[in-house]
Amino acid sequence: MFQSLLICSICAVGIDSTVQFTDNEWAILRSLSPAKLIQDTTNAFEQNEDAATIGQAIFFDQRFSSNQEVSCATCHKPELYFTDGEQTATGTGQTTRNSPTVLNAAHQRWFFWDGRTDTLWGQPIQTMEHPEEMNIPREKIADIIADDNNLGPLWVKTFGEMSECDIDTISANVAKSLAAYITKLDATSAPFDAFIAGNTKAISDSAKRGLKYFITDGGCLRCHFGPMFSDGAFHSVGIGPLNGGPLWDSGRAGAIDQLKTSQFTANSEHSDDKGNARAILSKHIAKKREDWGAFRTPSLRNVAKTAPYMHAGQIATLEEVLKHYSTLENFLSADHHRETILEPLNLTDQQTIDLIAFLESLTSPLPDETLLKAPE
Ligand code: HEC
Ligand code: HEC
Known part of the structure; x- marks a missing residue:
């Protein structure tokens, strides 16, 4: 008697818990x-492997900050799903916003919490030059890349000689490289x-x-x-x-x-x-x-x-x-x-x-x- 009751109640639970759509x-x-993912045609280097490698190298490199202590990965830590676990982000200074993940960021329509850029590559230079984030001028970014034994030649292969480009074009290509890397960070x-x-x-x-x-x-x-x-x-x-x-x-x-x-x-x-x-x-x-x-x-x-x-x-x-x-x-x-x-x-x-x-x-x-x- 007890046995059969038990089986019945298990049945009942089984039926109840089956959610139907x-x-x-x-x-x-x-x-x-x-x-x-919809391709971003405003970035011709989005799918370029060399550009993505350059972007990945910059992402983890603390030389790209005024105090040499901050990289993108300071606030976008891979082990924390590319966030930092803090309420608001701290870089070279204190910001007032929370670090969002960059996983799947390429799927977004607008970027940042307030959507102040309309492309993924519209963002990195702002961040790197921002006094509270990395605080490094674009000319310095270009110099570090050009002088680096690995990045220098890879840059020339991907984008041509730096000396033939103005600083804003170089900056845009830095940004497009970072975007190419972030585009690979898929977690869907x-x-x-x-x-x-x-x-x-x-x-x-x-x-x-x-x-x-x-x-x-x-x-x-x-x-x-x-x-x-x-x-x-x-x-x-x-x-x-x-x-x-x-x-x-x-x-x-x-x-x-x-x-x-x-x-x-x-x-x-x-x-x-x-x-x-x-x-x-x-x-x-x-x-x-x-x-x-x-x-x-x-x-x-x-x-x-x-x-x-x-x-x-x-x-x-x-x-x-x-x-x-x-x-x-x-x-x-x-x-x-x-x-x-x-x-x-x-x-x-x-x-x-x-x-x-x-x-x-x-x-x-x-x-x-x-x-x-x-x-x-
Ligand atoms: C009116 C639109 C709207 C509705 C409806 C809504 N959300 Fe949201 N949700 C937002 C916005 C906007 C934010 C971010 C707000 C901010 O940062 O001030 C948010 C934030 C969140 C967050 C925090 C995510 C993060 O990364 O910080 C979670 C979780 C969430 N919503 C879940 C839900 C759930 C569950 C429901 C239904 C019960 C819901 N939301 C209904 C618009 C909405
Ligand atoms: C000081 C911490 C900090 C550093 C360093 C930093 N970020 Fe961020 N990142 C943030 C914060 C905070 C936001 C959101 C800011 C806002 O919405 O105003 C953000 C937003 C973003 C977004 C937008 C994501 C989305 O869903 O819209 C991307 C992409 C991004 N960062 C990439 C980078 C890259 C690439 C670097 C390195 C060049 C970098 N970040 C360096 C803190 C940081």
């Missing part, structure tokens, strides 16, 4: 995976992708419940959609400044001004495809009132590995991020007319556990280990 839901799920094959590809056992039942909630009642999909789980657009989810007080970071609004004056853009003279859709869009972009204090919807791929969260690392754990969406208790609004699509979700403990299990199912293995250190 409707045909419509499956259509949504298939829009989330697989992630395919998570258990979630295996599940979508047909392996029903690739993720747990808890993760499936979390996924279902994510695409239905949770409303997360309104901003976190597509294979990167990001609409590539800018929103505020009401996160206040790291050290309290009123909102001061203008986010997307300030970035649009910077985009208009920035040197290395899709539409700039150093772009290899000025007719590119990005270039046209950037030219016509106009500031909207809701851009003030808005930040790019972050990708959720590998998110379980990249704490702390939000543009200034204001939130320490995924559980606390979900608590924010659940209660909206400390929601801080730039003005009360703005976007009100967020409603407190009042998550149960089980829903929180399930959502975390789902977010964890988006963790891919790191790229090949030859890409996680300076090239041989």
